[in-house]
Amino acid sequence: MDQRICEELGIQVRNTPNAFTLPVADSVMGYILAFARRQVWMDRAVKAGTWQKIPGKSLSECTLGVIGVGNVGKAVLRRAHAFGMTLLGNDIAPVATDFVAELKVEMTSLKDLLNRADFVSVNCDLNPTSWHLINAATLREMRSDAVLVNTARGPVVDEPALIEALKAGTIAGAGLDVFEIEPLPEDSPLKKMDHVMLAPHNSNSSPAAWERVHWNTIRNLLLGLDIPIDDFESLKTRV
Template sequence: VITTGAVDRPVAEATIGWMIALTHHMFVKDRLVRTGQWNDRTNYMGCELRDRTLGVIGLGGIGRTLVSLLNGFGMRPPIAFDPFASAEVFDRSGVRSVPFDELLATADFVSIHCPLTEETRGLIGASELRRMKRGAYLINTARGGIVDEEALFDALQSGHLAGAALDCFENEPVTEPHPLCKLENVLLAPHSIAWTNELFRDIGRTSCQSMLDLSLGRSPHGVVNRELLQKASFREKWSRVTGIPVESLK
C-alpha cells in the first residue's frame, strides 16, 4: 500500500516557492544584506510570474495540484507533457497537452513531476536543455537521474537558462561540494522539499486507515499489487489472521 496524495500539496507549494524565489533572486538578495553588499541590489532585477508559461512534465497528482495552486498568479494557460494522462485529465485540469519538444521551446518554467523509469532516465540532457527557451527556469522535485546535472551546469553557467532548483540528485546523499553549488542562480535541497508536519501526519493517517480497512475486510486505498487480494493463498492467510470470512474481502 502506498500513501498516494500525501505529497501532492507540499511538493506543489515548494515548487511555487522556488519559482518565486528564483525569479525575484530572493536568496541572492538575502546574501547581499548579510554580507554588506547593499548597493549591488541593482544588479539583480527580478521578474513576475504574470504572463509566464508553466510547462509540467508529468500530470499526476503533484502536477495537477501545482497547476491548481497557481491560479491567481496571472500566468498564461499551463501546458503539460504526459503520454499516460487521458484527455479527460487534461481537460479537467485546464491544461493543454503538448508534445515534449513544444513544451521545452515554449515554457518559461519547466517543472518535472514524473517517476524515474528507463524511459525517463536522462530525459533532460544537453540537447533538451539547448531546446529550452532562453531565460527559462528548470525545477526538478521528482528524482535524480532524470536531469543530466553536468549539462544543466553548462546551461546555467552559459546563461542559456536563467535558473534552476533541484530537490534530488543522481547520487544521494551529496557528500562532496556539488558543481551546482558554485552557481548563485541555483537553489538546492537535500531531497526533503516536501517534508512538512502535515505530510507525515497524512502519511500516518493513510497508513492506519489502510490497516483498519484490511482488518475489517475492506480493500485499502492505494494498493499497488491489487491482484494479490484475489489470490487464494493471501485470502486464506488474511482470513486466518483476522478471523473474518474470506468472502468479506472485496
C-alpha cells in the same frame, strides 16, 4: 521494487499515494517565486552591504511548463493558474479534459514545452521512459532565460548535463530538491553556483503529510493482515 517478483512470491505491495502532493506543489511554487522575484539574491546583496534593485518578473508575465501532469503536476498547475501564469503540460498518459479546460492548460509536446516555458517543473515518475528525460539534448531546447525545477526524482535529470548547461548559460538557473546521488556529494559543482537553489530532498516536508503517511501505512498493514478496518477513522481518534 520488482512488483512482478513480489506477485509471484505472494508478497503484497501497497503504497501511500497522494500523501505529499500539496507540500511538493508548494515547494515548486516557492522556487518559481524566488527566481521570478529574486528575493534570495536581493537578500544576499543587502546583507553584503549592496543596495541593488535586481529586476524581477511578475508570474502573470511567465509561462510554466509542467512535465508529468499527475497528482503533483495538477496541484502545481492549480497554484500557477492562481498567479495568472500561462500553462503548458506534457504527459505520456492522457490528462482529463475537464481539468485541462478548467485551468486552460495547453497540452503539448516536450520539445514545444521546453521551447516556450520560462519555468519548467519536472513532476513525472521515475521509470524507464523518464530516466534522464532532461539531458543535454532536451536542455538545449530550453530558453536561455528559463529555469528548471526538479522536485520529482534525481535521475529524471542527467546531472552532469545539467551542470554543463548551467556553466555554459544554456539555461538561466535551477531549483533542485532531488539529485542522482543523495546526499549531494561535497565536490558537486552545483554547490558553488549562484544561480542554483538546492534543498536536501525536503519538498515533501509537512507534519500533516507525515501523519497521513503514517496512518495510511497502518491502514495498509491492517488490510494486508485481513484485519477489519470498518471503524478506522474512529481508531485514529483513540490513539
